[in-house]
Amino acid sequence: MPDPTDPLAAPALMARAQDAVGKHAALLEPLARLFADRGETLYMVGGSVRDAMLGRGVHDLDFTTSARPEVIQEILTEWGEKVWDTGIEFGTVSAIRHGETVEITTFRSDLYDGVTRNPEVTFGDTLEGDLVRRDFACNAMAIELSLNDELRLSPTFHDPVDGLADLVQQVLDTPQEPEVSFRDDPLRMLRAARFVSQLGFTVADRVFAAMRDMAPEIGRITAERVQAELDKLMLGARPWEGIDLLVATGLAEHILPEIPALQLETDEHMQHKDVYRHSLTVLRQATELEDEGPDLKLRWAALMHDIGKPATRAPKEGGGVTFHHHEVVGAKMARKRLKALKYPKHVITDVGQLVFLHMRFHGFGEGQWTDSAVRRYVTDAGELLPKLHKLVRADSTTRNAKKAARLQRTYDHLEERIADIAAKEDLARVRPDLDGNEIMQILGLKPGPEVGKAWKYLKELRLERGELDHDEAVAELKAWWEKEHA
Template sequence: MSRPVSSAQAAQNAVVELMRVSPIADDLATRFTQAGHRLYLVGGPVRDAMLGRMGNDLDFTTDARPEQIMKIVSGWADAIWDTGIAFGTVGATRQGTTCEITTFRADAYDRVSRNPEVQFGDSIEADLVRRDFTVNAMAIDLSTKRFIDPHDGMAALAERRLDTPATPQESFADDPLRMMRAARFVSQLGFTPAPRVVEALSSMSGEIARITPERIQTELSKLLCGTHPREGIALLVDSGLADHVLPELPAMRLEIDEHHQHKDVYEHSLVVLDQAIDLEDKDAEPDLVLRLAALLHDIGKPDTRRLIPGGGVSFHHHEVVGAKMVRKRLKALRYSKDITESVAKLVFLHLRFHGYGNGEWTDSAVRRYVTDAGEMLPRLHKLVRADCTTRNRRKANMLQRTYDGLEERIARIAAEEDLAKVRPDLDGNEIMRVLGLPPGPMVGKAWTFLKELRLDRGPLEYDDAVAALREWAAEQGLGMPSGDADEAGDADQVADAGGGEQAR
């Protein structure tokens, strides 16, 4: 591609815009100048200003040493923290803007871990060459408003090209996390990696093993929540990085799905991811749980693939296997328990709708669908709709109309019965009174029986619920009280009885 015709003017325009939206940077630079030091805005904020998406986080670099930085910002900043001071970074906030100020770096890496031997540098040029990508290796000298771009970051930005200041091999050997960051920038910014970057990713993908799961998870989450996650995922898989961080994903590549409408399950999953994103609330933040579930909903297919005599393939119970695999992988990546269980639940339930047919479910089955999904129901609606990737327009429309019908039934039953709060018709105290039971495990079992009955038959009259409970108790071999027993304990006693928590 050719270089932009007016890159110098574009850079100057960015400087002007930067000063307009961030007078704090100018103010801070004055303090550094008065102290005899230079201050440069650097990295992401410079890139983002040129992209018209600047936020409230500013990164600076300076020739001042950390202790000198602390003196300069004292009395100016609303708050200061020094958790990164061993690496030359001082953090500060001013009027809602977060500033990170780092002394010029000229680090050496041991290339066994990703920990640098911290060495301070003496020039902005030496600092910029050690940065991850050329689009992040641009700076603005805030005292002179001079734009500094020794590695043609402006041209790379204009061309949406992702390249490294040094060779990619040097950059990734110093810090393998930069390989994950490359895929993240493809997703977030829509960049295309330079051929030499792709080559280095492919040849060095195993180096990612030096990075902790927590750091990998952070980059993966940012990638998935980007504007172009499909392209970022494709780079992970094509380069071989996914083999080390999410191996279940490339394992789906050769599995033909049962609809025979896609090259493989992997391609189908990318389409589902795209379609799930299209169903997100555009005014809300990207939904990481939904996107993970969309990407991984068929993760169990490779392990359940069976060839059918005479042609075809089946994946029986892949949702059950998939939910287990999701838990294992997300735990390994150090995702929170809440995220892990939410994604696993969606994967486990994503096929349930296909038993609905043309509306043959009873109201009881609809209640169970809603109750089993719980707070994941809105996401489950989106995942099920996104999972329709058939190219047969008539079939696709029919599936969407059928799901419309299911949602209408859910709304009707919910309005009648308050499905969000489905509980037995008798609480724990009443169960103990009717059966003459003390607090204990049998109270919890009775409560569970009544909840199942409630799901099957809907709300019951009190006398009907008592009769059903007595019949169940007789089947369990429980002796009936001779008369109405006094209430046996309060709700707190029930809670101590194992299973009594539900009764509250």
């Protein structure tokens, strides 16, 4: 990121953007010529320019143009290898060439009804009119793909709403009054939190105030669109800061009410750690433990692992509080919230299970993990075990350095026990020592509920005692059957 106090910061950012265009010159120069031949102007715009300036790499090539949609389509048909016109009614046509995708949209000057976020699409005639309707000034800069006398690319920078200054200062502000921008499209308030997470920016004071005052407007947005923005926020570099902005402005009350509810009041008789701040810390520490890129399920579990605490909070005799079974309550709450946000079933199930299991480790003291407990821990976690390891470690946030070190050592010991037992047994597939066919043959049963009960008994026996040889398993099954039917 640039140093905001450096007077050369702005020129350096502009140079980065020019370089990014130059790197794509072989692709973009023929495109610029085709537009120029039609008497039309073409501008790289939005996140493409912003990300180029920030050195984040330009992965999406987005453009705006004076050309109307049918002209864009004709040009791209000549230039590209494949063309998509699914967005043509909104002025957008896309194409791919040499593995690069471009998306080009006619200047827009949309009108909003203030009820939905769907505008009445109106095409504009000026670049300035198009840029001023965008969400944030740092996303409202443009680079014109102009040509010199030799018809070579000669990019020209346009910044009518002073987005470059915001980029240098790392602040999010709106081109228009934020109240106007957010009334047009309330989703922009979530986008502010998303960019805080992705870019590490802060929001301007007037943007914060508008988000706070207009938070109920987010109710105009569908759950699917909210989920899409939350995903981008949660997968950003600093998701805890994006969440904190949602809570501070009151937006979270409308889309994630369980999170601000963690801001429990404390008094001299019921002291406890700040559950809300603790949850943000766990989210941060979980991201630091990721070893294969951002993990959406781990991050959601880290944020929501304690949401059952407000509902289970109770005074403890002698002072303090308890949160008995908050992981059980929290798992149900997490599943309910994610379902309301239209998340796919596998996300709902896995996040709920991680929340449910996150306290299992704390139920055992140092050195008290029996082989049976280890098997159950691994079996219940299943494929989520690597995520559970990270979640539990991230949850060790005590300020007591000795206690924190002891917790980490204890978990190290648990992982060693898992590895030791896994080396002897196939923990990934803990199954009864006898299968259903053998159970039916030994007990003279036909398929039915009794076979399932017998299978479940042998599964529990397997978890408790480890692998049994065949004769021992048969004897245990027969003994159980006789007791059941005594």
